[in-house]
Amino acid sequence: MGGHTSTYVPTSRWGKWFDERLPIARMMHGQFVDFPTPRNLNYLWTFGGILTFCLVAQIITGVVLAMHYQPSASGAFNSIEHIRRDVNFGWLIRNMHAVGASMFFVACYVHIFRGLYYGSYKAPREVLWILGVIILLVMMATACMGYTLPWGQMTFWCVTVITNLCSALDTIWQGLGTAIVEWLWGGYAVSGVTLNRFFSLHYLLPFVLCGVVALHIWALHVAGQNNPTGLDIKQPSDSVPMHPYATSKDIVGLFAFLLLFAWFVFFLPDYLGHADNYNEANPLVTPPHIVPEWYFLPFYAILRAFTGSFLGIPLGSLAKLMGVLAMFGAILILAFVPWLDTSRVRSTKYRPIYKWFFWLFAFTCLALGYLGSKPAEGVYVTWAQIFTTYYFLHFLVVMPVVGLIETPTKLPRSISEAVLGKSKGGTAPSGAAPAAAE
Amino acid sequence: MSKLMNRAVASFWLGAVALVPMQALAAEGHGPEIERQRWSFGGFRGQFDTAQLQRGFQVYEKVCSNCHGLSRIYFRNLVQGGGPQFPEASVKALAASWPNKITDGPNDEGNMFERPAGLPDPILGPYKNEKQARANQNGAYPPDLSLIVKARTVERNPSWWTHPFLMLGDIFSSYQEGGADYLYGLLTGYSDPPEGVTVADGMSYNKAFAGHQLAMPQPLQDDSVEYQDGTPKTLDNYARDVTAFLAWAADPSLDQRKRIGWQVMLYLLVTTVLLYLGKKRVWSSIKH
Numbered sequence: 053m054g055g056h057t058s059t060y061v062p063t064s065r066w067g068k069w070f071d072e073r074l075p076i077a078r079m080m081h082g083q084f085v086d087f088p089t090p091r092n093l094n095y096l097w098t099f100g101g102i103l104t105f106c107l108v109a110q111i112i113t114g115v116v117l118a119m120h121y122q123p124s125a126s127g128a129f130n131s132i133e134h135i136r137r138d139v140n141f142g143w144l145i146r147n148m149h150a151v152g153a154s155m156f157f158v159a160c161y162v163h164i165f166r167g168l169y170y171g172s173y174k175a176p177r178e179v180l181w182i183l184g185v186i187i188l189l190v191m192m193a194t195a196c197m198g199y200t201l202p203w204g205q206m207t208f209w210c211v212t213v214i215t216n217l218c219s220a221l222d223t224i225w226q227g228l229g230t231a232i233v234e235w236l237w238g239g240y241a242v243s244g245v246t247l248n249r250f251f252s253l254h255y256l257l258p259f260v261l262c263g264v265v266a267l268h269i270w271a272l273h274v275a276g277q278n279n280p281t282g283l284d285i286k287q288p289s290d291s292v293p294m295h296p297y298a299t300s301k302d303i304v305g306l307f308a309f310l311l312l313f314a315w316f317v318f319f320l321p322d323y324l325g326h327a328d329n330y331n332e333a334n335p336l337v338t339p340p341h342i343v344p345e346w347y348f349l350p351f352y353a354i355l356r357a358f359t360g361s362f363l364g365i366p367l368g369s370l371a372k373l374m375g376v377l378a379m380f381g382a383i384l385i386l387a388f389v390p391w392l393d394t395s396r397v398r399s400t401k402y403r404p405i406y407k408w409f410f411w412l413f414a415f416t417c418l419a420l421g422y423l424g425s426k427p428a429e430g431v432y433v434t435w436a437q438i439f440t441t442y443y444f445l446h447f448l449v450v451m452p453v454v455g456l457i458e459t460p461t462k463l464p465r466s467i468s469e470a471v472l473g474k475s476k477g478g479t480a481p482s483g484a485a486p487a488a489a490e
Numbered sequence: 491m492s493k494l495m496n497r498a499v500a501s502f503w504l505g506a507v508a509l510v511p512m513q514a515l516a517a518e519g520h521g522p523e524i525e526r527q528r529w530s531f532g533g534f535r536g537q538f539d540t541a542q543l544q545r546g547f548q549v550y551e552k553v554c555s556n557c558h559g560l561s562r563i564y565f566r567n568l569v570q571g572g573g574p575q576f577p578e579a580s581v582k583a584l585a586a587s588w589p590n591k592i593t594d595g596p597n598d599e600g601n602m603f604e605r606p607a608g609l610p611d612p613i614l615g616p617y618k619n620e621k622q623a624r625a626n627q628n629g630a631y632p633p634d635l636s637l638i639v640k641a642r643t644v645e646r647n648p649s650w651w652t653h654p655f656l657m658l659g660d661i662f663s664s665y666q667e668g669g670a671d672y673l674y675g676l677l678t679g680y681s682d683p684p685e686g687v688t689v690a691d692g693m694s695y696n697k698a699f700a701g702h703q704l705a706m707p708q709p710l711q712d713d714s715v716e717y718q719d720g721t722p723k724t725l726d727n728y729a730r731d732v733t734a735f736l737a738w739a740a741d742p743s744l745d746q747r748k749r750i751g752w753q754v755m756l757y758l759l760v761t762t763v764l765l766y767l768g769k770k771r772v773w774s775s776i777k778h
Contacts (some may be wrong), residue, residue, distance in 0.1 A: 318755070320665040471778055
């Protein structure tokens with residue numbers, strides 16, 4: 053793995069024997085025990101561990117659910133009711149899995165915004181960041197296919213809408229989109245065949261995710277963690293061993309997160325879903341408005357922002373294709389952030405102008421989420437178009453331009469100086485490092 | 491309390507954004523007005539009231555079951571904890587006398603046959619399938635009621651600036667009773683159509699129903715069901731009790747879920763505090 057050399061010393065004869073043959077304990081010790089972590093990490097850095105927990109929890113609950121679930125058009129809905137009612141603690145496992153998906157995305161979005169705020173994508177962490185974008189894409193695909201499985205009204209129609217998006221490719225090459233859609237469906241409409249293959253892929257993709265996550269952690273341990281100052285570790289006093297320092301903080305963060313998780317599992321299990329999903333899928337009845345799960349809403353708003361015209365610009369028959377491209381573009385553009393950001397410093401803490409744009413961008417994402425939950429009509433469309441425009445302007449214009457024209461505030465010389473200076477009576481910039489001051 | 495909080499924060503926002511020409515978003519068509527009700531099973535501490543579930547089942551049995559099935563509930567469920575908890579013997583007798591028989595078989599001659607229900611059998615409605623139901627109900631289909639409370643909700647269209655606070659209010663107060671509120675609103679929402687509104691033949695006017703025209707005629711009136719326990723025989727009580735019963739039918743593990751929920755929350759809270767103290771101790775010699 054990384055450049056750090058393990059200080060592992062086997063304590064038993066057996067340990068020594070094993071270490072000479074497979075030094076896995078040596079590696080784990082080097083990477084997760086005495087690995088140097090910046091001493092100034094705040095609680096936002098605990099979300100990496102939280103996400104790992106979420107992935108493992110989803111896999112475990114998912115494997116148990118798969119033991120009782122029937123992936124067929126006639127059996128799916130009934131088998132979930134069977135799990136809720138008749139399987140011992142089935143309601144708990146099912147709630148943990150359904151709420152767990154939402155919590156996974158909560159943690160994921162916090163993690164991404166943390167990275168964006170502190171410039172964790174900048175050199176030498178570009179590959180680490182791109183692996184993160186791939187993880188996000190795989191996560192979304194997994195969540196989307198998993199959402200098919202309850203076979204309720206909302207899931208059925210969501211899947212119909214989402215898979216139908218591919219038919220926009222017909223604009224580029226007549227027949228291409230339709231062919232892809234039929235290939236995805238395994239027929240001419242969403243049916244039990246579609247459900248079957250999505251179940252298979254839903255079981256497969258989390259393990260792909262594990263692989264990419266392993267690479268993500270590997271890349272992290274090559275470059276080392278970023279930190280609120282965005283400075284590199286330059287001297288031994290800048291860092292502390294991962295264990296017990298970072299680990300003790302990680303577990304506090306994890307348990308605090310579990311409080312939120314449990315609140316939803318036990319007291320609001322259906323809050324993040326839709327009532328319509330307790331009606332079995334019916335291809336003959338379309339719900340009044342089809343809304344995806346909350347974590348897709350900003351992207352859904354971007355998709356639907358492209359109507360006949362976009363802020364007065366007529367789009368004509370290209371509207372659907374542009375909507376689809378914009379929606380996928382909104383995620384893929386993240387992969388280019390390391391090169392779009394021209395700033396010399398990593399952390400937004402030291403960027404007086406960009407700071408404002410960062411929070412404007414965060415607001416834009418929330419606003420798009422709100423607009424995605426509303427019907428695509430009237431003033432909602434106009435605002436969706438305005439915020440969609442800013443979403444892309446932020447990456448394509450604000451990031452490169454502000455980086456060039458902005459003069460960063462004075463950086464501390466090292467992490468140690470930032471930390472020790474602060475404790476001598478200096479105050480941390482407000483809003484820059486939530487929960488960092490202790 | 492959440493209402494108060496919402497109002498306070500909302501009024502702040504109202505002032506703050508008065509200059510922004512976004513008010514158009516707030517002026518939105520509202521769906522039918524459904525009032526929030528107090529439910530014994532509501533919020534994060536609520537549990538089902540056994541006596542109410544028993545009365546609710548009685549209303550289902552005497553009125554609803556004439557058209558609607560409850561096929562995800564089995565007679566055995568009526569005995570179990572967290573539900574109406576009728577004595578086993580009386581449920582056995584009830585199952586045996588249930589008018590809608592269980593189709594079983596094939597028997598040794600290869601024929602399907604009908605037999606009375608027992609504890610392990612579902613509570614069936616009068617119709618064998620949707621076609622038969624529609625043929626007997628003027629083309630309307632009385633849905634199975636097992637999940638009706640979860641499958642319905644109250645449409646709310648808050649203005650954009652109150653939306654986040656309403657959401658937080660719901661999360662903190664753990665509001666999950668939209669379906670129950672809706673069903674109660676529907677059962678008590680029948681009236682003569684207001685002036686100028688004509689109702690199609692065979693339909694009834696209902697203020698809670700989207701579009702206000704409902705194929706189901708008013709099912710409950712005062713004095714329609716004889717209560718054993720002296721509860722006043724009013725439409726309001728019938729609607730409340732049967733809604734509570736159907737809420738249980740849609741979520742039979744609610745009592746257990748919330749009970750365990752508090753144990754889990756307590757465990758997590760104590761552990762989080764202990765871990766935090768441990769973390770403080772670990773970091774005590776290090777400035778960070």
